[in-house]
């Protein structure tokens with residue numbers, strides 16, 4: 001209805017549903033919509049057009065989103081009813097309804113988690129845009145200096161970044177000139193973001209971590225370029241696989257850190273020097289997670305075909321491992337001759353090793369179009385799935401001839417068991433949540449851990465994950481390797497597996513942090529025993545032979561997951577403290593970083609003269625991502641990390 005005021009510009013509009021209001025007065029003639037339209041002023045017509053446009057946009061974009069989310073929840077309902085019906089069970093039985101509720105809750109929880117996570121990302125981005133990076137007030141505490149340092153002090157007191165490293169860090173090159181086209185190559189269909197773009201927005205702490213990476217990389221380059229591993233004290237090198245292990249294992253870290261020049265140099269080496277036709281026996285698991293995993297990641301992140309070609313070549317050379325007749329692969333193969341065999345030290349393969357090749361071989365099938373890679377490792381997984389277990393937990397040895405677990409094998413989430421559990425969850429995620437069988441095995445295993453392996457220490461009641469020796473007797477021993485589990489549990493919770501998984505993740509990661517924090521060097525030992533005796537003084541017991549630190553990544557890996565998924569700043573503080581301890585006790589002038597012998601001895605921790613390739617591929621990468629304010633950089637929605645920290649795309653189709 002138009003209220004005439006005498007001045008058209010101030011007309012009021014009332015929009016009724018249909019023409020009821022207008023026609024209510026008796027004797028008034030019914031008017032056609034065209035006549036009504038013609039009587040409106042230009043301003044009124046424009047307003048109506050605008051409102052119609054807004055309404056149409058809402059209908060096109062918002063309603064399908066709401067419908068899709070609701071129907072996803074409903075789909076769970078419908079499919080379950082269908083299954084129940086097919087099985088001729090009570091359609092609305094109480095048990096089923098409880099399960100339906102659980103499924104809905106899980107789905108809703110997942111949607112909530114994603115919404116919260118996206119909101120955190122937006123807030124972080126807004127904060128990053130309006131605030132200076134890393135205000136001084138947020139600096140994490142520095143480990144106290146007790147003045148106890150004696151021998152080795154010169155080495156230990158290196159500043160976080162020396163001048164060379166700083167200069168090197170400054171050469172982070174934005175994608176310009178001749179590189180511009182490379183960065184935009186569409187070859188890797190799965191690349192989700194501009195490889196070098198994100199590096200332009202590094203925080204101060206990220207820059208310090210890049211400087212650490214460059215310190216390690218430049219030492220590798222100077223003393224062992226193209227060889228497997230650097231010995232930072234003697235400044236020599238050694239071979240393990242003979243395929244430039246540290247160089248290849250670092251490829252995607254270099255890319256993620258935005259180090260264009262280093263990436264180009266490494267790519268050139270891969271192109272001209274990387275040769276898999278070497279007469280050397282290699283371990284199937286190690287070369288898969290480190291070399292194949294990194295080549296796949298580098299391909300996805302850069303779109304450079306050379307990485308794909310090398311990955312396919314390596315994949316083919318590893319295939320003879322699967323000629324066992326039992327579906328369980330041999331642990332070793334000669335890259336040149338293709339002769340595969342069990343390890344030299346015994347007849348069995350490690351359980352974690354045969355079950356930690358699946359993400360990589362599946363991805364290799366996707367990029368090569370050759371199904372054989374995925375099929376062969378899927379058979380391994382399905383075979384292991386079919387074997388009897390103890391509350392979802394597995395012994396750590398499996399025989400490649402018989403296909404069975406070793407009788408009375410130790411059960412642990414540490415060495416030789418760890419990544420079996422990690423890949424159960426990650427295979428499900430990588431498949432776009434289609435391979436439910438692995439999720440179910442994972443959920444059962446986590447419940448099994450809680451029942452059989454989780455205990456609390458005295459006097460602080462720290463939660464830890466122990467072992468069952470010979471599959472039976474409990475030992476309160478926890479490898480540092482177990483600390484990956486916090487991150488995996490948090491990821492599972494993010495994907496809807498329940499808040500109890502997140503609670504477990506938080507408690508375990510707190511314990512892992514304490515294995516660093518309670519040591520004089522603030523670095524964790526390789527193995528910790530937990531005191532369970534009532535009235536005990538100290539929670540942690542470190543035996544002399546277990547007191548070394550190999551620069552391992554598992555704890556900082558979990559800190560990354562927990563920080564991203566909870567937003568709790570303490571995880572960054574813990575990560576920064578650990579990073580500073582690495583800087584203080586493991587950094588070697590002109591030599592990179594070295595593993596140390598004794599984390600309990602601040603004065604003389606002793607160097608092992610070895611820089612593990614996972615320090616570059618995992619430890620520094622996870623630390624770098626922990627301090628990224630942009631959660632889109634290797635998003636947990638788009639990528640799943642393999643066991644060596646190499647991100648592989650998730651298949652949502």
Ligand code: DMJ
Nearest residue numbers: 419552553554614643644
């Ligand atoms: C890495 O090679 C991988 O993370 C592996 O799964 C376990 N051990 C090391 C790091 O500690």
